[in-house]
Amino acid sequence: MLFIVALWRIPWWLDHHYLTDDLTPAQATAVSGMRTALVTLGAGLLVAAGLFYTHRTLELTREGHVTDRFTKAVEQLGSTVLEVRLGGVYSLERIMHDSPKDYQTVLEVVAAFVRERAVPFQQGVSNRDPRVARALRRVPQPAAPSVKPTTDVQAALTVLGRRTLTHRGRHPLDLSNTHLEGSGLMNADLSSTVLVGAYLEGANLSFSNLRNSLLVNARLDGALMAVTQMQGALLVGARLRGAMMVGANLDDADLKGAVMDGALLATTDLRNVKNLTVDQIVAAKPDSSTQLPSHLATDERVRERIRHVEAAGESEPA
Numbered sequence: 001m002l003f004i005v006a007l008w009r010i011p012w013w014l015d016h017h018y019l020t021d022d023l024t025p026a027q028a029t030a031v032s033g034m035r036t037a038l039v040t041l042g043a044g045l046l047v048a049a050g051l052f053y054t055h056r057t058l059e060l061t062r063e064g065h066v067t068d069r070f071t072k073a074v075e076q077l078g079s080t081v082l083e084v085r086l087g088g089v090y091s092l093e094r095i096m097h098d099s100p101k102d103y104q105t106v107l108e109v110v111a112a113f114v115r116e117r118a119v120p121f122q123q124g125v126s127n128r129d130p131r132v133a134r135a136l137r138r139v140p141q142p143a144a145p146s147v148k149p150t151t152d153v154q155a156a157l158t159v160l161g162r163r164t165l166t167h168r169g170r171h172p173l174d175l176s177n178t179h180l181e182g183s184g185l186m187n188a189d190l191s192s193t194v195l196v197g198a199y200l201e202g203a204n205l206s207f208s209n210l211r212n213s214l215l216v217n218a219r220l221d222g223a224l225m226a227v228t229q230m231q232g233a234l235l236v237g238a239r240l241r242g243a244m245m246v247g248a249n250l251d252d253a254d255l256k257g258a259v260m261d262g263a264l265l266a267t268t269d270l271r272n273v274k275n276l277t278v279d280q281i282v283a284a285k286p287d288s289s290t291q292l293p294s295h296l297a298t299d300e301r302v303r304e305r306i307r308h309v310e311a312a313g314e315s316e317p318a
Contacts, residue, residue, distance in 0.1 A: 161188025
């Protein structure tokens with residue numbers, strides 16, 4: 001009603017000095033044109049308001065669907081059925097890419113799932129009874145079987161390793177003190193990940209991205225780390241016994257107190273590593289292709305170790 005009144009009176013309010021009660025043809029044309037423009041403007045505003053309302057409704061509906069999918073996926077993670085848990089993991093990955101604003105939340109949920117479900121390998125025989133423990137010590141024990149994460153944990157690790165460049169590093173993943181022995185993390189993006197005290201013995205980290213990751217006191221014995229990018233990584237106190245580090249790049253990484261006994265270092269870039277010592281290199285398996293800081297490359301103990309490793313053919317994996 002107000003719009004109709006305004007439509008009728010606005011021409012007089014604006015141009016009352018030039019309009020009379022008996023409009024001339026020219027004045028009538030001007031008034032009609034102004035009213036037509038007002039009608040067009042009003043219609044445009046109504047259309048814009050309708051489009052905004054429709055867009056907002058669709059956004060709210062979409063957010064509701066995402067919330068429902070997220071809730072269902074999280075519920076699936078708690079299932080006792082492996083296939084259902086796998087469905088939950090991959091549903092969360094889909095949500096992670098469909099809803100950018102939920103990206104970080106999904107990553108944190110998947111990381112929490114890994115921390116909770118990645119449990120240490122347990123021997124089948126209990127030795128709580130001291131008599132059993134003494135008896136077991138007298139009997140030769142077979143080597144512990146190869147340890148790998150469960151299927152659902154490996155799937156979650158794969159999802160975490162597929163982070164995209166856009167969201168990488170916004171908030172670091174927290175996988176500290178997690179049992180990831182034997183996990184398959186080849187080509188994974190674990191940059192800026194917190195892996196303090198993580199158990200990564202025998203893990204396949206080849207071609208993966210560990211730039212700026214925190215690996216303080218991490219266990220990496222026997223890990224495959226070929227061509228792994230570890231620039232800026234903090235490996236203070238890490239264990240790297242027997243790790244295969246061929247072609248790895250540790251530019252600006254910190255290896256203070258790291259144990260490198262038997263680590264394969266062929267073509268490994270150690271030129272700008274912090275706190276690297278002669279003893280660490282001598283304990284490892286460097287060869288003439290290992291890129292060392294100048295003060296270590298010229299050290300006689302290191303040169304002798306390189307000659308010994310190459311003569312014994314130990315610089316390459318068996």
